[in-house]
Amino acid sequence: MPKALRAVIWLVVAGGGALAVATIALHRGEQINAMWLVVAAVCVYAVGYRFYSKFIAAKMLVLDPQRATPAERLENGRDFVPTNKWVVFGHHFAAIAGPGPLVGPVLAAQFGYLPGTLWILSGAVLGGCVQDFVILLFSVRRDGKSLTEMAREEVGRVGGLVAYAAIISIIVILLGVCALVVVNALKASPWGTFTIAMTIPIALLMGIYLRRIRPGKVLETSVLGFVLVLLAIVGGQWVSQSARVGGWFTFSATTLAVLIITYGFAASALPVWLLLAPRDYLSTFVKLGTIALLAGGIVALRPVLHMPPLTRFVDGSGPIFAGKIFPFAFITIACGAISGFHALISSGTTPKLIRREAETRMVGYGAMMCESMVAIMATIAACVLQPGTYFAINSPAGIVGAAPEAASSAISAWGFPVSAAEMHALAQAVGEQTLFNRTGGAPAFAVGMAHIFANSLGGQALMAIWYHFAIMFEALFILTVLDAGTRVGRFMIQDALGHVWKPLGRTSWYPSVLATSALIVAGWGYFLWQGVKDPLGGINSLWPLFGIANQLLATVALCVATTIVVKMGRARYAFVTLAPLIWLVTVTFTASYQKVFSENPRIGFLSHARQLVAAGANPRLIFNDRLDAAVTAVLIFMVGLVLLESVWVWARVLAGKKEAQVQEAPFVATRFAEEQI
Amino acid sequence: MNRRTVWKHVKSAALILAAILREIFDEAAYSRFLGHSGMAPCRASYAAFQCEHTAAKARRPKCC
Numbered sequence: 001m002p003k004a005l006r007a008v009i010w011l012v013v014a015g016g017g018a019l020a021v022a023t024i025a026l027h028r029g030e031q032i033n034a035m036w037l038v039v040a041a042v043c044v045y046a047v048g049y050r051f052y053s054k055f056i057a058a059k060m061l062v063l064d065p066q067r068a069t070p071a072e073r074l075e076n077g078r079d080f081v082p083t084n085k086w087v088v089f090g091h092h093f094a095a096i097a098g099p100g101p102l103v104g105p106v107l108a109a110q111f112g113y114l115p116g117t118l119w120i121l122s123g124a125v126l127g128g129c130v131q132d133f134v135i136l137l138f139s140v141r142r143d144g145k146s147l148t149e150m151a152r153e154e155v156g157r158v159g160g161l162v163a164y165a166a167i168i169s170i171i172v173i174l175l176g177v178c179a180l181v182v183v184n185a186l187k188a189s190p191w192g193t194f195t196i197a198m199t200i201p202i203a204l205l206m207g208i209y210l211r212r213i214r215p216g217k218v219l220e221t222s223v224l225g226f227v228l229v230l231l232a233i234v235g236g237q238w239v240s241q242s243a244r245v246g247g248w249f250t251f252s253a254t255t256l257a258v259l260i261i262t263y264g265f266a267a268s269a270l271p272v273w274l275l276l277a278p279r280d281y282l283s284t285f286v287k288l289g290t291i292a293l294l295a296g297g298i299v300a301l302r303p304v305l306h307m308p309p310l311t312r313f314v315d316g317s318g319p320i321f322a323g324k325i326f327p328f329a330f331i332t333i334a335c336g337a338i339s340g341f342h343a344l345i346s347s348g349t350t351p352k353l354i355r356r357e358a359e360t361r362m363v364g365y366g367a368m369m370c371e372s373m374v375a376i377m378a379t380i381a382a383c384v385l386q387p388g389t390y391f392a393i394n395s396p397a398g399i400v401g402a403a404p405e406a407a408s409s410a411i412s413a414w415g416f417p418v419s420a421a422e423m424h425a426l427a428q429a430v431g432e433q434t435l436f437n438r439t440g441g442a443p444a445f446a447v448g449m450a451h452i453f454a455n456s457l458g459g460q461a462l463m464a465i466w467y468h469f470a471i472m473f474e475a476l477f478i479l480t481v482l483d484a485g486t487r488v489g490r491f492m493i494q495d496a497l498g499h500v501w502k503p504l505g506r507t508s509w510y511p512s513v514l515a516t517s518a519l520i521v522a523g524w525g526y527f528l529w530q531g532v533k534d535p536l537g538g539i540n541s542l543w544p545l546f547g548i549a550n551q552l553l554a555t556v557a558l559c560v561a562t563t564i565v566v567k568m569g570r571a572r573y574a575f576v577t578l579a580p581l582i583w584l585v586t587v588t589f590t591a592s593y594q595k596v597f598s599e600n601p602r603i604g605f606l607s608h609a610r611q612l613v614a615a616g617a618n619p620r621l622i623f624n625d626r627l628d629a630a631v632t633a634v635l636i637f638m639v640g641l642v643l644l645e646s647v648w649v650w651a652r653v654l655a656g657k658k659e660a661q662v663q664e665a666p667f668v669a670t671r672f673a674e675e676q677i
Numbered sequence: 678m679n680r681r682t683v684w685k686h687v688k689s690a691a692l693i694l695a696a697i698l699r700e701i702f703d704e705a706a707y708s709r710f711l712g713h714s715g716m717a718p719c720r721a722s723y724a725a726f727q728c729e730h731t732a733a734k735a736r737r738p739k740c741c
Contacts, residue, residue, distance in 0.1 A: 020732040040689030077713040079733070082699065088699030167738075174741050218702040272731040273724075280739075281702055334741075341740050348737055484739040491736050507732075550703075550741065
């Protein structure tokens with residue numbers, strides 16, 4: 001293609017993106033079409049990928065097409081396998097796509113669609129994609145080493161130790177919050193509970209089918225599992241309409257919490273092939289299909305966003321979570337903009353599959369752009385709802401009241417009209433008893449998704465089926481994270497305890513398996529229980545805690561990345577990782593300070609504890625607030641140590657007091673050098 | 678672009694999609710396992726593959 005034509009095309013893409021972003025940012029008074037968000041996202045990602053990631057690849061990382069990757073050098077047909085770049089891309093995207101980019105943007109929509117959208121776009125292009133790309137490349141150059149290993153070797157012992165502790169903490173908090181989202185989605189919902197309950201025997205059946213009847217036929221088994229799940233969704237409607245059977249599946253939040261904790265423990269102790277692996281396959285199958293379906297639905301329907309660009313809650317008085325846009329919008333949306341958890345995936349399986357160094361750009365930067373697009377779709381799903389409906393679903397009873405009339409009046413008084421009758425009709429349409437006070441983001445996302453699907457595929461008659469399909473999709477997704485995370489946490493604890501007493505480290509020794517499973521389940525189970533018992537719905541306290549933990553892990557990853565860049569002698573380009581690092585440090589440290597010390601009891605854990613003490617409240621609630629404050633403070637302290645250690649290394653290297661030596665694997669020429677990238 | 682070229686591109690895209698799905702769903706990993714272990718596809722070989730593969734897989738965190 002002639003150079004001039006290429007330049008014209010890129011000018012059109014950049015101009016289109018600028019127009020779309022300007023429309024999103026400056027349009028006031030009238031509703032806009034969701035396609036503006038889609039166009040803005042596609043153009044911003046295209047420009048970011050074509051120019052910024054190319055700049056990073058060429059100038060900062062100096063990708064070497066002659067250098068062999070560990071997949072080639074250490075090829076063993078198991079972990080290290082040179083793989084087609086599109087296959088690695090798909091594999092990496094499937095690994096990083098979790099429930100976070102669906103839930104975070106839905107919660108942040110309380111500020112309006114504008115703050116979340118701008119943060120998702122800018123955060124991804126300048127932060128999240130950069131982090132994933134850079135960590136992936138650095139892991140590739142170190143034989144696929146993990147983030148904790150790189151932190152220890154490149155930053156120092158404190159860095160390695162903190163990365164390890166941060167991962168354990170984030171896993172515990174993440175699992176507690178994820179479980180809370182499921183509980184809030186399934187409480188008093190026999191249809192949803194039946195469907196999710198059925199996924200357990202379906203997964204067991206898949207495990208046995210895969211092991212005994214059709215060994216190795218995973219795709220076939222996943223299709224079979226998917227058909228059975230669809231039947232369970234249809235059967236759930238009958239269950240919800242039967243007074244007797246429906247009663248068996250109607251649970252309070254506390255009962256559901258106990259069931260999920262028991263499930264987490266059992267899943268951690270059962271053989272992987274029996275439950276965890278088939279459930280993972282089923283979840284991935286549903287996840288990829290549903291994301292594609294949602295993208296198709298949005299393009300087919302081109303819905304109007306009813307949510308205004310900015311709501312009155314930018315002042316920090318939001319009912320879903322308290323706090324102003326800065327810093328809380330930036331920790332509420334983590335996955336989708338920048339997520340520290342991705343650094344674990346980028347330094348896990350993916351670097352062992354990369355065939356050529358140059359492909360890290362497409363896989364690392366590109367897959368994160370797709371994840372960010374999922375977050376944009378979640379924003380659209382939340383914002384197509386009438387704002388009154390959105391707030392009625394997401395506001396906790398502690399803020400708007402438990403009675404439908406009281407909640408409707410409170411929300412209407414904020415300027416978002418909604419009536420109890422409308423909400424009742426909507427609940428009937430989706431097959432629920434009520435949609436009031438369904439905090440956690442999942443039900444609001446499900447209603448938005450059902451709205452998009454029902455209006456583009458199948459009409460209003462299928463609204464209830466689509467709603468429960470969406471709930472099943474989210475809950476299945478989350479429970480997969482829950483059982484896998486519990487097991488990973490268990491292994492990490494066993495690894496650590498194995499240094500104290502060897503038998504404790506043996507993953508086949510049942511007393512150790514049961515004890516460490518109980519320990520990790522008790523950790524996240526406590527946070528879940530705390531959320532369930534919280535009169536404000538739990539999300540107000542726990543989601544920010546999760547966001548802080550996740551972004552702190554990103555801070556550790558960017559510290560490691562910047563240290564390596566400085567040691568490589570590319571300090572003049574260190575702004576690429578330093579800019580998102582400074583932003584994250586500002587955001588997370590401010591958010592943490594406010595969550596611990598704010599005088600507003602809806603924000604500060606300690607002031608809330610003081611308020612509870614003054615009111616003579618349950619000592620358990622007071623302890624919970626103090627525990628959350630302590631967890632936040634410990635996380636910040638640990639990451640502060642890594643930051644200081646990193647800055648110390650940078651200063652010594654730049655001053656010439658420390659040898660700038662990176663711990664890369666030695667150069668070996670690739671045999672794929674002649675192949676076109 | 679003639680129909681033949683279009684068909685070639687569609688076929689190539691479908692093959693890549695199938696390869697992606699086989700990798701995501703570990704079917705490719707099982708084939709590689711059979712290749713390097715010299716075993717035939719059967720219950721025993723799949724159980725051996727699961728023993729080796731899922732042990733590593735279960736140590737990897739699922740992303741949030």
